[in-house]
Amino acid sequence: MPLCALGQALEHEVKAAYLFRFLSFVEWPQSTFLRPDSPIVIGVLGADDVLAELREIVPGRVVQGRPVAAVRLHEGASLAGVHVLFVGREAGAQLARLAPTRGVLVVSDSERGLDQGAVVNFVRAEGRVRFEVALDAAEQRELRISSRMLAVASSVRPGKL
Amino acid sequence: MRPLRWIGASVRRKTMAVVIATTVIALLVSAAAMLFYEVRTLRETHLAELRTQAEIIGRASGPALAFKDRKAAAQDLLMLRGRPDIELAALYALDGTLFASYARAGQSGIPPRAGAPGYRLEGDSVTLFHAVTDANEDLGTVFLRSSAGLRERMQDYVAILGSVLALSLAVAWLVSVWLQRAVTGPILNVAGAARQVFERRDFSVRAEKRTEDEIGMLADTLNRMLADLEREMTERREAEGAIRAADRRKDEFLATLAHELRNPLAPIRNALYIMQAARDNPAAVAEARAIIERQLAQMVRLVDDLLDVSRITTGKLNLRKEQVDARAVAQSAIEAVEPLARARGHALRVALPPTGVTLDADPTRLAQVFLNLLNNAIKFTDPGGRIDFEVEVAAGELVARVRDSGVGIAAEMREEIFEMFAQVDRSLERSTMGLGVGLSLARRLVELHGGTISVSSAGPGKGAEFVVRIPLAGERQPAARDDRAPFARASAARPHRILLADDNLDFASSFATLLRRMGNEVRVEHDGPAALAAAGEFRPEIAFLDIGLPKLNGFDLARRLRGLSATAGSKLVAVTGWGQPSDRQLASEAGFDDYMVKPVEIERIQAILRAA
Ligand SMILES: Nc1ncnc2c1ncn2[C@@H]1O[C@H](COP(=O)(O)OP(=O)(O)OP(=O)(O)O)[C@@H](O)[C@H]1O
Numbered sequence: 001m002p003l004c005a006l007g008q009a010l011e012h013e014v015k016a017a018y019l020f021r022f023l024s025f026v027e028w029p030q031s032t033f034l035r036p037d038s039p040i041v042i043g044v045l046g047a048d049d050v051l052a053e054l055r056e057i058v059p060g061r062v063v064q065g066r067p068v069a070a071v072r073l074h075e076g077a078s079l080a081g082v083h084v085l086f087v088g089r090e091a092g093a094q095l096a097r098l099a100p101t102r103g104v105l106v107v108s109d110s111e112r113g114l115d116q117g118a119v120v121n122f123v124r125a126e127g128r129v130r131f132e133v134a135l136d137a138a139e140q141r142e143l144r145i146s147s148r149m150l151a152v153a154s155s156v157r158p159g160k161l
Numbered sequence: 162m163r164p165l166r167w168i169g170a171s172v173r174r175k176t177m178a179v180v181i182a183t184t185v186i187a188l189l190v191s192a193a194a195m196l197f198y199e200v201r202t203l204r205e206t207h208l209a210e211l212r213t214q215a216e217i218i219g220r221a222s223g224p225a226l227a228f229k230d231r232k233a234a235a236q237d238l239l240m241l242r243g244r245p246d247i248e249l250a251a252l253y254a255l256d257g258t259l260f261a262s263y264a265r266a267g268q269s270g271i272p273p274r275a276g277a278p279g280y281r282l283e284g285d286s287v288t289l290f291h292a293v294t295d296a297n298e299d300l301g302t303v304f305l306r307s308s309a310g311l312r313e314r315m316q317d318y319v320a321i322l323g324s325v326l327a328l329s330l331a332v333a334w335l336v337s338v339w340l341q342r343a344v345t346g347p348i349l350n351v352a353g354a355a356r357q358v359f360e361r362r363d364f365s366v367r368a369e370k371r372t373e374d375e376i377g378m379l380a381d382t383l384n385r386m387l388a389d390l391e392r393e394m395t396e397r398r399e400a401e402g403a404i405r406a407a408d409r410r411k412d413e414f415l416a417t418l419a420h421e422l423r424n425p426l427a428p429i430r431n432a433l434y435i436m437q438a439a440r441d442n443p444a445a446v447a448e449a450r451a452i453i454e455r456q457l458a459q460m461v462r463l464v465d466d467l468l469d470v471s472r473i474t475t476g477k478l479n480l481r482k483e484q485v486d487a488r489a490v491a492q493s494a495i496e497a498v499e500p501l502a503r504a505r506g507h508a509l510r511v512a513l514p515p516t517g518v519t520l521d522a523d524p525t526r527l528a529q530v531f532l533n534l535l536n537n538a539i540k541f542t543d544p545g546g547r548i549d550f551e552v553e554v555a556a557g558e559l560v561a562r563v564r565d566s567g568v569g570i571a572a573e574m575r576e577e578i579f580e581m582f583a584q585v586d587r588s589l590e591r592s593t594m595g596l597g598v599g600l601s602l603a604r605r606l607v608e609l610h611g612g613t614i615s616v617s618s619a620g621p622g623k624g625a626e627f628v629v630r631i632p633l634a635g636e637r638q639p640a641a642r643d644d645r646a647p648f649a650r651a652s653a654a655r656p657h658r659i660l661l662a663d664d665n666l667d668f669a670s671s672f673a674t675l676l677r678r679m680g681n682e683v684r685v686e687h688d689g690p691a692a693l694a695a696a697g698e699f700r701p702e703i704a705f706l707d708i709g710l711p712k713l714n715g716f717d718l719a720r721r722l723r724g725l726s727a728t729a730g731s732k733l734v735a736v737t738g739w740g741q742p743s744d745r746q747l748a749s750e751a752g753f754d755d756y757m758v759k760p761v762e763i764e765r766i767q768a769i770l771r772a773a
C-alpha cells in the first residue's frame with residue numbers, strides 16, 4: 001500500500017492520496033452535479049505522476065455517494081464538470097491565469113499558491129507534505145470545507161464570513 | 162431438627178437464629194444477585210462507553226490519520242486526559258504501524274502494532290481495538306486500554322455489603338429481641354406457668370394472657386384445663402375427706418357397737434345368777450327377770466337399729482304407707498317412752514292434735530321417728546329435766562316438736578349429728594348409750610315421708626329442739642284396717658290353730674310354749690316339706706314360717722300353702738332372723754300377710770292373733 005508508507009512514500013503518491021482524501025471534507029454546490037450519481041471529477045493539470053497515482057486509487061471508490069474520476073486537463077481546457085483541479089508544480093504559472101470558477105476546488109503546489117487564487121495549497125513542513133487552506137477563495141467558489149479538515153491544515157487563511 | 166441441634170432447646174435462641182439466618186441469607190443472596198448484575202452492566206456500559214470513546218477519537222483523528230498528521234493525532238489523544246479510567250490510547254495507520262500514542266502517568270504497554278477490532282478483558286482492564294473510518298474509508302485503528310474499575314467497585318461493594326450486613330444484624334438482633342418480647346415472651350410465660358404447676362403441684366397457678374393470638378388461646382386453654390383440674394382435685398379431696406370421715410365414723414361405730422352389745426350382758430348374767438341362787442325368793446327372781454327383760458329389750462333395739470342401718474345403706478328401707486291418725490301414732494311413741502322419762506325424773510309435757518288428723522304414712526316408722534327424738538331428749542337431759550312434745554297441724558303440714566332442757570348441741574355439730582354413727586360424745590365412758598344411728602334413721606324416714614327434720618339449740622347446756630315436718634295426706638280417708646296397727650288396743654284373743662315352722666329348735670319350742678300358754682293349738686315343724694305335709698291335715702288358721710327353712714324356703718312354702726285348699730285363706734306370717742333376707746316386698750309377693758323380725762315381741766304376736 002503505497003499510501004501508507006509514510007516517510008518512504010514518494011511525494012506524488014502522498015499528494016494523490018491527499019487529493020482523494022479532500023473529497024470527503026468538501027461540499028460542492030448541488031448544481032455542479034448533473035445527476036445524483038454523477039461522479040466527482042478530479043482534473044489534473046501538469047502532474048502526470050500524481051494523475052497516474054490517482055488513477056490507481058479511485059476505481060471503485062465511492063465518496064459522498066458518488067464515484068470518483070480522475071482526468072488529465074490540458075492548458076486552457078474548460079473546467080466545466082470538474083470538481084477538483086490540481087495544478088502541478090510545473091503548471092504553476094497557469095494558476096494566475098485561471099478565473100475563479102464556481103464549484104471548482106483548486107489545489108495548487110507552489111509557494112504562493114493561495115495568493116494566486118488556489119483554495120488548497122500543498123506545502124512542505126518538517127520534511128513532510130502538509131497543506132494550507134484559503135477560506136476566502138473557497139467562499140468565492142461557493143465551496144464549504146469541513147472544519148475537521150481545517151484542524152489538520154498547516155495554516156488557514158480566514159474567509160470574509 | 163437435627164441441623165439446628167446446636168441452637169438447643171430454647172425458643173428464644175431459635176427465634177434469634179431464625180431472624181438472623183433469614184437476614185443473612187436474604188442479604189447474601191440479594192448481594193450476590195446485585196453484584197452479578199452490577200458486574201455485567203458495569204462491563205457492558207463500560208464497554209459501550211469505551212466504544213463511544215473510540216468512535217469519538219476515531220472521528221476526531223480521522224483527518225489526522227487521513228493526512229498523516231501525527232501532531233494533530235497526538236493532540237487528539239491528549240483530550241483523554243479528562244478520562245482518568247483510560248490508561249493507554251493509541252492510533253495506528255492503515256498498515257497497522259503505530260501512529261500516535263497516549264499513556265497516563267505510570268502506565269505502559271502500548272501494542273506496537275494494531276490488533277484485530279474487538280475487545281479483551283484482561284483482569285481489571287479492558288482493551289479495545291476499534292477501526293477508524295471516515296466516509297466508508299478505513300483510515301486506521303484506535304487502541305484504548307481502560308481500567309474498568311471493577312476491582313475498586315468490588316471493594317466498594319464488599320465494604321458496603323459488610324456495613325449493610327453489620328447494620329442488618331444489629332437490626333435483626335433488635336427485631337429478635339422484640340420478637341422475643343412479643344412472641345417467645347408469652348410462650349415462655351405459658352411454659353413457665355405449666356412448669357410451675359407441674360413442679361409445685363399447685364393447680365391454682367394461672368398463665369398470664371398477654372396476647373390475643375394463638376399463644377393467648379394456648380394460655381386460655383391451659384387456664385381452663387387448670388381450672389377444671391383444680392376443681393376436680395378439690396372435689397376429689399373433698400370426696401376423699403368425706404370417705405375418710407365416714408370411715409372414721411364406721412371405726413368408731415364398731416368400737417361403740419362392741420361396747421353397747423357387751424353392756425347388757427353383765428346385768429343379764431348377774432340376773433341369771435340371782436335367779437339360780439335366790440330361787441326361793443320370788444321378789445328377787447321377779448327383779449332379776451325384769452333386769453333381763455330390760456337388757457334384752459335394749460339389745461333388741463340395738464339390733465333393730467343395726468338392721469335399719471343396713472337397710473338404709475343398701476337402699477332397702479321401704480315404707481308401708483297407709484292412712485294413719487297422727488294422734489294415735491304420737492300416742493304410741495309417748496307410751497313407749499313414758500316409763501323411761503318417769504325413771505329419769507323428767508317432766509314430760511305433751512300437746513297433741515285431736516283424733517282425725519290423718520296422713521299417708523308408715524305408722525311404725527313414723528312412731529320410730531318420734532321415739533328416737535323423745536329417747537334422745539330423755540337421754541341427753543340430766544335427771545329432773547323438762548321435755549315438751551308438741552304435735553300440731555300448720556300450713557298443710559304435720560309439725561312435731563321435741564324440746565328439752567338438756568345438754569344442748571354446739572352449732573358446729575348441728576348438721577353432723579344427723580350423719581350415720583355421729584355422736585357428740587364419743588368416749589366409751591360416756592353415761593349415755595347408743596350407736597349414733599337414731600337421728601340419721603329419723604332423718605331418712607322423715608325424708609321417705611317427703612318431710613324434713615331440723616334442729617335448733619341455744620348452745621351447749623341450753624337444751625335443744627328438734628322439729629319434724631311432714632306434709633299431710635291430700636284426701637282424708639277414714640283409717641282402714643286400724644286393727645292391724647301395731648299399737649292397736651290390746652284385747653283378749655280367741656284360741657287359734659297355729660302352725661309353727663322353724664329349724665331353730667330352741668326358738669321353735671319356746672315360741673310354741675308361749676303360744677300354747679295363750680290357749681292356742683300349736684303344731685311345730687322343722688323343715689319346709691314337713692310343714693307343707695302337716696298343713697294339709699292340720700288346716701292351721703295361722704302359720705308362722707321361718708324364711709330360712711331347710712329343703713323348702715319360707716317364700717316357696719308360702720306359695721305352696723296358698724295353693725292348698727286347706728291353707729288358701731289362712732293367715733301367713735313371715736319370721737326372719739338376723740342376716741336373713743328381710744324384704745317385705747318379697748314376702749307379700751310370696752303370699753305372706755304379715756312380717757316379723759326375730760326376736761318376736763309378745764305384743765306383736767297378740768296383735769296378729771287378735772286380727773286373725
Ligand atoms: N336432744 C338432744 N340434746 C343434745 N344432744 C343430742 C340430742 N339428740 C341427739 N343429740 C346428739 O346427737 C348424737 C346423735 O344422736 P343419735 O340419736 O343419732 O345417736 P345416739 O342417741 O347417740 O344413739 P342411738 O340413737 O343410736 O341410740 C347424740 O349422740 C348426741 O350427741
Ligand SMILES: [Mg+2]
Pocket residue numbers: 533536537595598599600
Ligand atoms: Mg338416739
